[in-house]
Amino acid sequence: MKRVLITGASGYMGAATALKVLRHTKARLVLPVRGAVNRQQSLLETYPDLRSERVQWCDWELENDLPLSGVDDPSTISHIIHCAADTRFNIDEATANLVNRDGSLKVFEFARRQCPQLESFVYVSTVYASGLKSGSIPEAPLPKEAFANHYERSKWEAETALMTDFSELPWSLVRTATVIADNNSGGFTQQNAVHNTLKLLYYGLMSLVPGQESTPVFLVTGEFCAQTLFAVSQIDRSQGSTQDSPSIFHVCHEKKDSLSLGQLIQLAFESFEKDPDFSRRQVKRPLFVDQEAFSVLSEGVSGFGGSVVTEALQSVTPFANQLFVEKDFENANTRALLGESFPQVDAGELLSKTLQRLIASRWGRKS
Amino acid sequence: MTTSQNVYIDNLSYSLGDEVHSVESAVALGRTLTGAEAFTDAGFRQHWVAGVNTTAYDLAKQSVTQIADRLQDTGTIIYSTCLTLNGNLGRQTDFESTRDVKHHLEYPGSHLQADFELKQANVVGLNQQACTSVLGSMRVAHALLNTEEELQQILCVSADRFPENALYEQAYNLISDGACAFTVSRKESGFRLLSTAALTNGAMCRASDDESVGHYFSYTNQVIVDCLKKAKISPKEIQWVVPQNTNRKAWIILSRIFGLPMERIFLESLPEVAHIISSDNIVNLKKLTDTGKLQSGDKILLTMAGYGLNWQAVLLERV
Numbered sequence: 229m230k231r232v233l234i235t236g237a238s239g240y241m242g243a244a245t246a247l248k249v250l251r252h253t254k255a256r257l258v259l260p261v262r263g264a265v266n267r268q269q270s271l272l273e274t275y276p277d278l279r280s281e282r283v284q285w286c287d288w289e290l291e292n293d294l295p296l297s298g299v300d301d302p303s304t305i306s307h308i309i310h311c312a313a314d315t316r317f318n319i320d321e322a323t324a325n326l327v328n329r330d331g332s333l334k335v336f337e338f339a340r341r342q343c344p345q346l347e348s349f350v351y352v353s354t355v356y357a358s359g360l361k362s363g364s365i366p367e368a369p370l371p372k373e374a375f376a377n378h379y380e381r382s383k384w385e386a387e388t389a390l391m392t393d394f395s396e397l398p399w400s401l402v403r404t405a406t407v408i409a410d411n412n413s414g415g416f417t418q419q420n421a422v423h424n425t426l427k428l429l430y431y432g433l434m435s436l437v438p439g440q441e442s443t444p445v446f447l448v449t450g451e452f453c454a455q456t457l458f459a460v461s462q463i464d465r466s467q468g469s470t471q472d473s474p475s476i477f478h479v480c481h482e483k484k485d486s487l488s489l490g491q492l493i494q495l496a497f498e499s500f501e502k503d504p505d506f507s508r509r510q511v512k513r514p515l516f517v518d519q520e521a522f523s524v525l526s527e528g529v530s531g532f533g534g535s536v537v538t539e540a541l542q543s544v545t546p547f548a549n550q551l552f553v554e555k556d557f558e559n560a561n562t563r564a565l566l567g568e569s570f571p572q573v574d575a576g577e578l579l580s581k582t583l584q585r586l587i588a589s590r591w592g593r594k595s
Numbered sequence: 596m597t598t599s600q601n602v603y604i605d606n607l608s609y610s611l612g613d614e615v616h617s618v619e620s621a622v623a624l625g626r627t628l629t630g631a632e633a634f635t636d637a638g639f640r641q642h643w644v645a646g647v648n649t650t651a652y653d654l655a656k657q658s659v660t661q662i663a664d665r666l667q668d669t670g671t672i673i674y675s676t677c678l679t680l681n682g683n684l685g686r687q688t689d690f691e692s693t694r695d696v697k698h699h700l701e702y703p704g705s706h707l708q709a710d711f712e713l714k715q716a717n718v719v720g721l722n723q724q725a726c727t728s729v730l731g732s733m734r735v736a737h738a739l740l741n742t743e744e745e746l747q748q749i750l751c752v753s754a755d756r757f758p759e760n761a762l763y764e765q766a767y768n769l770i771s772d773g774a775c776a777f778t779v780s781r782k783e784s785g786f787r788l789l790s791t792a793a794l795t796n797g798a799m800c801r802a803s804d805d806e807s808v809g810h811y812f813s814y815t816n817q818v819i820v821d822c823l824k825k826a827k828i829s830p831k832e833i834q835w836v837v838p839q840n841t842n843r844k845a846w847i848i849l850s851r852i853f854g855l856p857m858e859r860i861f862l863e864s865l866p867e868v869a870h871i872i873s874s875d876n877i878v879n880l881k882k883l884t885d886t887g888k889l890q891s892g893d894k895i896l897l898t899m900a901g902y903g904l905n906w907q908a909v910l911l912e913r914v
Contacts (some may be wrong), residue, residue: 432799432806435813436848510796512813521851524844537805 230255236312244454260288326383377546398465405446414581438522438552441490499583603787610657612643612772638843640866651681656773675728676703725901736779748780773871782800786911792822822908
């Protein structure tokens with residue numbers, strides 16, 4: 229029986245992928261989670277579908293030299309899906325290095341040294357490992373670029389290490405875009421910088437937006453990510469198998485199927501304006517400003533706003549430079565892999581549905 | 596509103612509170628919520644506080660005294676305050692002992708008319724426009740001069756002092772007590788008024804400081820666009836912007852939005868006098884005039900934002 233190790237199962241992407249594997253295979257799952265022994269009950273309350281005798285929880289500490297030393301009999305692991313990461317755009321340099329780069333290197337090393345029967349190693353990265361490069365981004369190794377934040381840089385470094393220093397692993401690389409909703413219904417479990425920005429706009433706390441109206445914004449559902457991660461993990465890359473199949477996949481819609489920043493703001497305000505509370509407050513649409521102007525705002529935030537604005541802006545600011553970069557992401561490998569299952573999504577409709585839920589729940593504050 | 600009859604702003608004067616305190620002193624005295632570093636970073640260096648026995652009306656008189664020899668044609672006084680409590684000289688204790696509301700009706704505009712013997716002048720009070728009141732008084736004066744033929748000159752006065760023990764900080768800006776005065780007349784001197792614009796978002800009248808800041812840029816942009824549109828000029832045709840004395844970084848941002856170099860944003864009095872509620876524009880305009888940099892035909896944009904929430908802009912042209 230296959231044995232699949234998934235890191236980051238206490239997080240959004242890891243849990244969604246674990247559920248996918250559990251539902252669609254008979255494999256046994258190994259889920260290393262920080263403090264698993266004490267947290268198992270609460271994790272199962274959060275993810276009740278993971279309550280299965282096929283699931284084995286174990287502790288791991290990324291700070292340890294051997295973080296996966298708690299995994300029983302690693303020689304029988306057939307698949308690893310490495311989802312664990314700190315995905316905050318405003319992550320500090322030290323944490324990005326510790327978790328996203330060095331933590332990944334330890335997982336790569338574990339796979340090389342202790343998992344001789346490994347058929348597949350999937351590393352989950354981000355399309356923004358492409359940094360501030362403009363134009364078409366291929367499903368291929370990426371050259372080093374300037375980066376908007378340490379998150380992007382640390383993910384690029386881990387990617388590069390996997391493809392060079394650990395190239396003998398049966399690796400695949402999945403770069404995901406920004407998750408706006410769990411699925412096409414617009415429901416959301418996790419919130420990120422996009423949700424925070426929309427919240428600031430809704431509450432009238434942000435009348436300036438960095439970026440150009442024409443810049444595409446790449447949003448996907450968590451379902452699209454999990455679907456792709458699962459499909460990629462099923463490619464057998466062990467010796468004698470399909471080694472020639474593509475190794476890098478973009479979970480991202482192309483520019484032509486994505487919203488521009490201007491369209492996103494317009495749709496957001498169309499949704500906001502249907503809400504009586506918002507409408508009464510007469511919040512005007514924000515102004516687009518250049519990088520320097522937004523830097524003045526974000527760097528001088530202590531003189532412009534209190535803790536609410538400061539906290540929210542700090543989550544948006546590290547991503548701001550990306551909103552000036554016109555890029556497109558190739559996704560032919562993912563399209564070929566998923567075939568007819570590749571999601572055909574109306575980006576505007578997905579955003580509107582998500583906004584309806586965000587507004588109704590006041591960004592998750594109302595049940 | 597494009598000016599149908601030319602009216603002119605002139606005879607600018609201002610006065611400040613009795614005591615000057617450094618930013619550090621203001622913070623140490625507990626007059627602020629924000630720390631000294633943030634104020635300094637925003638451009639503030641010191642602020643002015645009226646003495647215990649100095650009223651807002653005393654500050655108004657000091658401003659008017661400076662131009663008293665040019666008030667003989669005054670037919671109307673527009674007396675504005677940001678804080679409504681500065682629009683009454685009656686004492687609360689007198690009301691409490693007599694229960695007579697006339698102690699809430701002792702208007703400083705009336706006192707001013709009497710004290711300066713402006714016997715032919717009537718009084719208009721204006722006290723619900725917060726920091727934008729001075730520009731509101733220009734707008735009202737312009738309207739009156741266009742509708743009342745016999746009216747030759749209007750005296751505009753704005754005066755505020757914060758009550759004892761008040762925080763001298765609003766929306767992360769350091770406040771000063773002070774007053775200003777100027778005339779609006781048909782006499783061709785000073786500055787010709789080209790256009791005015793005003794916006795109010797009443798739903799945000801209880802806005803938090805964060806919400807006020809959050810609305811600041813989009814509404815300031817809108818009121819400026821409205822003002823320039825009425826005068827049929829583009830931002831590039833403006834020689835000077837004379838804002839209120841709030842965080843100078845706000846204008847670093849706005850200047851980029853409007854494509855105006857920061858050198859044309861005249862905020863010279865910000866470090867020295869801080870945010871005098873509703874008199875900053877006049878202080879800065881007077882200082883700009885005193886530099887000798889202004890040339891005939893220069894277009895000068897005055898902007899203000901205030902609680903209420905209110906935004907106003909006035910476009911002037913140097914005579």
